[in-house]
Each structure stands twice: as structure tokens, then as C-alpha cells.
Amino acid sequence: MTLLNVYLFKRKPDDLRSYITEDYRSRSVSLRISGCDQVIFSFKEPEDTAPQWYDFLSSHIAKESLPQSLTSPSAVLIVEVNNSIFALTFGPAGRYMVELSHIVNDFGLKVCLNNIASDKIKTVDKRSLEQLSIHTKQQASSPVDFNAFEIEIDRDLIKSVEGHLENSFAKYLKGSSSLTIRTEKPLEKIATLCSELLTNYRKKTYQADFGWIDNVKLITDxxxxxxxxxxxxxxxxxxxxxxxxxxxxxxxxxxxxxxxxxxxxxxxxxxxxxxxxxxxxxxxxxxxxxxxxxxxxxxxxxxxxxxxxxxxxxxxxxxxxxxxxxxxxxxxxxxxxxGEVISKGKTYKLLEGNWYEIEQKYLQGIETTINSIVHSNLPLPAMGFTEKEGAYNVRASAALKAACMDQQFIKIAGRSKFEFCDIFTNDKHLIHVKKHTGASSISHLLYQGHVSGMLFSQEPNIRTEISNHGVIAYHKMAGKVRPVVFKASDYKVIFAIAVKQKKPLSKILTFFSKISLAHKYKSLTARGYQVEVQIIPMK
Structure with missing residues (x-):
């Protein structure tokens, strides 16, 4: 049983060696393997110990083309099969020997999703489509249903999956840009294996259970x-x-x-x-x-x-x-x-060196959620162009006869400190204020409001701590923070965004920010809160 790491390249070059990084091209040698149009092999400089993969390749490598003792821990095999180019890497540094700028970046992921049953997933690697992106790798103790990983299909981008197969061309698959495969096929059958992998990459089977991954579609053209x-x-x-x-x-x-x-x-x-x-x-x-x-x-x-x-x-x-x-x-x-680019009416995202097209129906769904959010009409004063947020929050709190909670951190044993809100009113409004300076500022605003709302609703001891806070006590609001019976529906979370130019909310927010706002809105309203936004003019 051999563990292979396989890449697929986008196009055929004039010389297969151009797909090997420059440092290792001079060490490359040509091989002849049945069923392959061309094969190029290159290795990393010798080390002190013999590599585990040597026996797999030794029967097809001419001895005179290698050093007297091949003890490199890493190597790459570039294979052409039916006008398609693959790279098979070996050892810990094998992937650094491949020109990754030319690979098909969803090759491994698509092969996996086309073959691993949705209830046989072992590991999922994901990142949230937000400015404050959370990159998470989750592994189950044994294969489970994909839903066990609690993927949020409206904001998570799947980076890789792995799992076990039954009655297939391999026993184990792990896929991201590359495909890691455990196979019993010898080197003589590598052409057959590559052809099978290409066929499995081109299938559309994944759309039955994982069609939502095309909401954010990788562009390779x-x-x-x-x-x-x-x-x-x-x-x-x-x-x-x-x-x-x-x-x-x-x-x-x-x-x-x-x-x-x-x-x-x-x-x-x-x-x-x-x-x-x-x-x-x-x-x-x-x-x-x-x-x-x-x-x-x-x-x-x-x-x-x-x-x-x-x-x-x-x-x-x-x-x-x-x-x-x-x-x-x-x-x-x-x-x-x-980043984000708009071209010919379509939205594209650049993530980790790859371009993604945002599917229009998915984008429209996000826009529908954004447009459904009620706009608050609190008498918040305008913010000065050069005014600091802290000074504004003090002034706005006075205008509303509310408690200024800006920088008033709540500390609970066993938890990190957090801000309850920037302004807390007698009407139980939790107002979070942020000057719009880009997607990162909106991300911080939404994160603060969401964390506060979740902790406030689920932790009675946190409500006790807030009610005992000096600012709350001074404004005689302890009973509003710690009522006899807590109901999230009695409270309103307001995201207040200060902008230089008056525009509709959908024109102010980037795609990242829209996804984040839609997610936080759904999460907080599901908890029972009322959620609103307010645009603060800047003068």
C-alpha cells in the first residue's frame, strides 16, 4: 500500500521540467513507464537516511542517472497521460518541488466529494468567508455524516476533506488542491490511476450532496x-x-x-x-x-x-x-x-491566490437578507470626520440619556473579557458603534455585537456581572440587565455604522461584510433578539 500525493496541472507546457521548481530542474531525469506519454523524475539533495518511497520507484530509475546513494527524503514525478499532466510528490518537501502556480486548485477536493459518501467523512478543513476569517480543521474519531461538522453553507468555504472508500480505486482519499491517495497500484499502473483520477475529477456527482460549494466557484480559466x-x-x-x-x-x-x-x-x-x-x-x-x-x-x-x-x-x-x-x-x-473585484456585473473574490466567482443566486440571497434588516431611527448625532469613536460614544450616550459602555470590559472567571456594547439605553437597546474604514472595521463591529449577544443571553452570571458594573449601577439600569425573567426578545441589538457618504447599506458593505452581517443577523434573531442597523452620517 503506497501513499501518493497527486496534483493536476492546468495545461501542457513545452517542457515538463518547467513544472518543477527551478532549484530541482537540473537534477531531473526522463523515465519510461507503460501508458505514459512522458515522465520526468527529480529528487531533493541526499540526506542521511533512505526514503520510504525508494522501493516504489527503484525498478524504473536508471542507476547511472542517480547519485551512488539515493537517500533524499523528497522527490517529484511529473507524468503526462493522454495530454493531461500530473505531479506525484513524495516526502515532506515534495510539494515545494512543484510549480504550484500552474496546478488545478480544486482537483483533490472534487475527486474526494465525487467519491466519498456523505456519511463517511473523517476530516473537514474550512474557512469562513469573512474579513475576520476563522480557519478550522475538524476531525472525527471515526467516519461520520458531513452534517456532524456543522458547516454553515452560507458562509463557509471548504478547503479540504478526507475519508475512507469502499469498493473503489483507493482505500483512502484526502483532497484539497492536491489529492492524497492510499493505493495498491504499482508504478507500472500509474497511467491507469491518473486516468481514473481525471475521470473522477470531471464528474458532477458531488452536486447531489455538496452542490452548495459552487456558491463560491473556483475560476481556473x-x-x-x-x-x-x-x-x-x-x-x-x-x-x-x-x-x-x-x-x-x-x-x-x-x-x-x-x-x-x-x-x-x-x-x-x-x-x-x-x-x-x-x-x-x-x-x-x-x-x-x-x-x-x-x-x-x-x-x-x-x-x-x-x-x-x-x-x-x-x-x-x-x-x-x-x-x-x-x-x-x-x-x-x-x-x-x-480582496474583492467587480467585473461585468459579477462579483469575484481573491482568496489565498485563487479567484472565485460568487454565484448570483447565492449573492441575491445574501442581499435579500441584508435588505430585510430593519433600519433604526434612534436620534443618534452625526459623527465628526476626525472625531474619535470613544469621544463620540460619550457624546451620543449623553444625547440619548443612556449609559456609555465603550471600553467598559466585562470580566468573568474562566472567560476572556468582552465589551457588552458601546451604548446601553433605557429601552434595552445594545448599540454597537463603528466608523466605517473598510471591511475590517465592519468585521470588528459585527464580531463584538455577536459575541456580546450570545454571552448575554446564555450566561446568567454574566448578566449579574454586568448589572453590578459601575456605569450600569450609576444609571440605575441593573434591573434592565438582570430582569426576573430574561427574554432576549426584550432587547434590541443595533449595529451603528458611521459613513462619510450616504449610501444604501448594500452599497456600503463588501461581499465579506455582507456574509458576516447576514450570518450575525440570523444567529442573533434565532436567539430571540431584535436586530437593526443604523447609518450615522459624518460631518
Whole structure:
């Protein structure tokens, strides 16, 4: 039984070696395998121990083309079968030997969803389609129904799944951009296996149980993605970052990561994940350095795909020795870039280096939910353009004769502190206020309101703590926070957004923010709350 990691490429190149990263092309050798049109093999530099996969390949590799002792732990096999190109990677570093910019990014996921029964899922990796994105990997102790993972189909993007098969071409599958497969087929049957995988990728079986994944559909057609990339570059060149941000394209182990830096940023390390503004500060410095040499450096898609963001961990050193940083993650800046582009009336999202088209019916459903939210008409004063939110909340609270709860954190034993709201009125209105500065500000607003609402409704001891808070006691509102019988329907959660230009809510929010608002609205109303929004003008 052999464990293979398989990638599918988008198109046939002039030379199969171009699908191997540059560092390993010089080590590549040609092989002949029955049923394959072309086969290229490359390996990582020798190590001290023999790899587990060597016996699987040894019968087809010419001895004279290899070092005397092949002890590399990683390798890649590029295979052409019926004009389709596949990469089979081996060992922990095998995937870094493949030019991932050319792969079909939903290959492994589609093969899995087309073959694993919906009640035989073992693991799901998902991320929420929000600015404050939550990336989660869940694993069941044994295969279970997909619904056990509590996927929220209106806001979750499935990154990968894995499970076991019965009476099929493999015993185990794990799929994301690549496909991990446990198979009994020998190397001589690799052409047959690749053909089976391609057939299984092209099936539409997944639509019966998982058709909703096409709500956010991966785009691989260059005729669509190239114009989108041009629109993206125009935004970046005009320093329009309002709906763009950087995020890690995979789950990272924060316990390992001590610092980050962009490639070539010697000695300049930061302790938190860099922002898009910090990248452009780095780019500006690089551009000035090149100009000082008499060269030029212009922003381009190629630059975004060549500049890398790296994460490091510290390695323990002996006293008196300089600190050594070990690289634990590395991504291109383009892979970390997330954003939104509108083209020809359609909405597209850039996530983790891939373009997705938002299905129109799905988008319309989100818009319908947004448009159904009642607009509050509280007499909130206008916010000054340069006025701080804290100062505004004090002033607005006075105007409403309400309690200002801004920065009044509630602390409960065994829980993280949280803000109850920014303004609490005698009419039991929990008002959360935020100046609109982009999708991240809206994400923070909605997150605060949702966390507060959930904790307030389900934790009596939290209501007790809030009722004892000095501000609440001063305004004599303890009974409104801790009634004899608590009913969420007696309370109204209001998301108040301060904007510079008066526009309909659907024109103010990005797609990410719309998904988040729709989700928080449904969640809070299901709990029993009344939920409203209010637009605060800025003057």
C-alpha cells in the first residue's frame, strides 16, 4: 500500500521540467513507464537516511542517472497521460518541488466529494468567508455524516476533506488542491490511476450532496482571471487598499511562529502578521534601493508572485551566540492577498491566490437578507470626520440619556473579557458603534455585537456581572440587565455604522461584510433578539 500525493496541472507546457521548481530542474531525469506519454523524475539533495518511497520507484530509475546513494527524503514525478499532466510528490518537501502556480486548485477536493459518501467523512478543513476569517480543521474519531461538522453553507468555504472508500480505486482519499491517495497500484499502473483520477475529477456527482460549494466557484480559466488581475493591479497601483488585506493561506501553528518578514528584509522582523500597508512600505523601500542602483522596480503581478512572506521560529542558541531564526512557513505575497473585484456585473473574490466567482443566486440571497434588516431611527448625532469613536460614544450616550459602555470590559472567571456594547439605553437597546474604514472595521463591529449577544443571553452570571458594573449601577439600569425573567426578545441589538457618504447599506458593505452581517443577523434573531442597523452620517 503506497501513499501518493497527486496534483493536476492546468495545461501542457513545452517542457515538463518547467513544472518543477527551478532549484530541482537540473537534477531531473526522463523515465519510461507503460501508458505514459512522458515522465520526468527529480529528487531533493541526499540526506542521511533512505526514503520510504525508494522501493516504489527503484525498478524504473536508471542507476547511472542517480547519485551512488539515493537517500533524499523528497522527490517529484511529473507524468503526462493522454495530454493531461500530473505531479506525484513524495516526502515532506515534495510539494515545494512543484510549480504550484500552474496546478488545478480544486482537483483533490472534487475527486474526494465525487467519491466519498456523505456519511463517511473523517476530516473537514474550512474557512469562513469573512474579513475576520476563522480557519478550522475538524476531525472525527471515526467516519461520520458531513452534517456532524456543522458547516454553515452560507458562509463557509471548504478547503479540504478526507475519508475512507469502499469498493473503489483507493482505500483512502484526502483532497484539497492536491489529492492524497492510499493505493495498491504499482508504478507500472500509474497511467491507469491518473486516468481514473481525471475521470473522477470531471464528474458532477458531488452536486447531489455538496452542490452548495459552487456558491463560491473556483475560476481556473485564464481568459477570466487575467482581466481580474488587471483590475486588482489598478487598485493596488492607486493605493486603494480599502477592501484588500493579507492573511495566511493555511492554518499556521502560532506556537512555532515567533516573527515574520518579507523576502530580502534583512533584520526587519515583526511579531504580528503583516498588513497590506506594511508590504507596500517594504515595496517602496525595495523600489528606492533599485533606483539608487540606476535600475527600476515597478509593481506587477509577477512581483507579487515573487516576493515572499516568511514566518520564522527562534532556535535555541548557546550563550553569547547570535539568535538564529528558522523558516517554518513561506508564501508568495499574492497567495496571502485577499480582496474583492467587480467585473461585468459579477462579483469575484481573491482568496489565498485563487479567484472565485460568487454565484448570483447565492449573492441575491445574501442581499435579500441584508435588505430585510430593519433600519433604526434612534436620534443618534452625526459623527465628526476626525472625531474619535470613544469621544463620540460619550457624546451620543449623553444625547440619548443612556449609559456609555465603550471600553467598559466585562470580566468573568474562566472567560476572556468582552465589551457588552458601546451604548446601553433605557429601552434595552445594545448599540454597537463603528466608523466605517473598510471591511475590517465592519468585521470588528459585527464580531463584538455577536459575541456580546450570545454571552448575554446564555450566561446568567454574566448578566449579574454586568448589572453590578459601575456605569450600569450609576444609571440605575441593573434591573434592565438582570430582569426576573430574561427574554432576549426584550432587547434590541443595533449595529451603528458611521459613513462619510450616504449610501444604501448594500452599497456600503463588501461581499465579506455582507456574509458576516447576514450570518450575525440570523444567529442573533434565532436567539430571540431584535436586530437593526443604523447609518450615522459624518460631518
Amino acid at each position: 485564464d481568459q477570466i482571471t487575467l482581466p481580474l488581475e488587471n483590475l486588482l493591479m489598478n487598485k493596488l497601483k492607486n493605493s486603494d487598499f480599502t477592501e484588500l488585506f493579507l492573511g495566511a493561506p493555511e492554518i499556521i501553528d502560532d506556537a512555532k511562529v515567533d516573527s515574520y518578514s518579507f523576502s530580502g528584509q534583512r533584520g526587519n522582523f515583526v511579531n504580528t502578521f503583516p498588513s497590506i500597508e506594511s508590504y507596500f512600505s517594504f515595496f517602496k523601500t525595495k523600489k528606492e534601493q533599485e533606483e539608487a542602483k540606476g535600475s527600476t522596480l515597478d509593481l506587477s503581478l509577477e512581483i507579487l508572485k515573487s516576493h515572499r512572506l516568511k514566518a520564522y521560529e527562534h532556535e535555541a542558541t548557546k550563550p553569547g551566540k547570535s539568535l538564529k531564526r528558522n523558516e517554518v512557513y513561506s508564501w508568495t505575497v499574492f497567495e496571502c492577498l485577499n
